[in-house]
Amino acid sequence: MNKLYCFFKLFNKKNCCANYHYKTFQDIPFSLLKERGIKYVISDIDQTIVSQSNNLLSDSMQKKLKEIQSLFGKNSFCLLTNEPSTQRTDYFNLFDIDVINSQKDKKPCINAFLNASHYFGENITPDAICFIGDRVFTDIIGANNAKMLTIQVDVVDIQSDSFITSLLRKIEKIYAKGCSYSNQN
Numbered sequence: 001m002n003k004l005y006c007f008f009k010l011f012n013k014k015n016c017c018a019n020y021h022y023k024t025f026q027d028i029p030f031s032l033l034k035e036r037g038i039k040y041v042i043s044d045i046d047q048t049i050v051s052q053s054n055n056l057l058s059d060s061m062q063k064k065l066k067e068i069q070s071l072f073g074k075n076s077f078c079l080l081t082n083e084p085s086t087q088r089t090d091y092f093n094l095f096d097i098d099v100i101n102s103q104k105d106k107k108p109c110i111n112a113f114l115n116a117s118h119y120f121g122e123n124i125t126p127d128a129i130c131f132i133g134d135r136v137f138t139d140i141i142g143a144n145n146a147k148m149l150t151i152q153v154d155v156v157d158i159q160s161d162s163f164i165t166s167l168l169r170k171i172e173k174i175y176a177k178g179c180s181y182s183n184q185n
């Protein structure tokens with residue numbers, strides 16, 4: 001209910017556009033983001049770095065996450081999810097990656113993003129943070145409102161979407177149709 005309230009409160013067609021869009025998470029040029037002032041990275045989990053409800057990271061994703069950790073530092077990267085579980089937290093901890101669970105305030109509520117930014121420290125400004133996610137109505141709208149740099153990636157495995165999510169994804173596509181991206185490569 002709270003998630004729905006946040007969505008309507010934050011909804012604005014302009015907020016549907018991410019700053020950048022890449023086909024996969026592995027395509028994101030993190031070294032360029034760092035050169036341009038990004039100091040911290042937060043990523044969604046489901047359908048951004050793993051398929052829906054599948055905790056297993058592919059080899060190429062493990063390599064990419066290691067690259068982020070070595071570029072920014074292990075404590076400058078974390079995951080943010082609306083679907084927490086001890087099992088998945090334990091799994092990502094094996095890679096020295098912390099998972100922030102949005103409990104009371106779920107994405108797209110701004111507090112979900114601000115709570116995640118507090119993981120890095122108290123006085124971190126949102127413009128130093130890059131948020132990566134696959135969903136317009138949760139990840140991109142919320143992180144845009146929190147004033148973070150936003151990157152949208154294509155869904156990891158569309159077959160693993162639930163019926164409701166695949167329906168919402170179609171609506172999101174309509175809203176994000178006019179978005180234009182000037183990707184950094």
Ligand SMILES: [Mg+2]
Pocket residue numbers: 044045046047048133134135
């Ligand atoms: Mg997702």
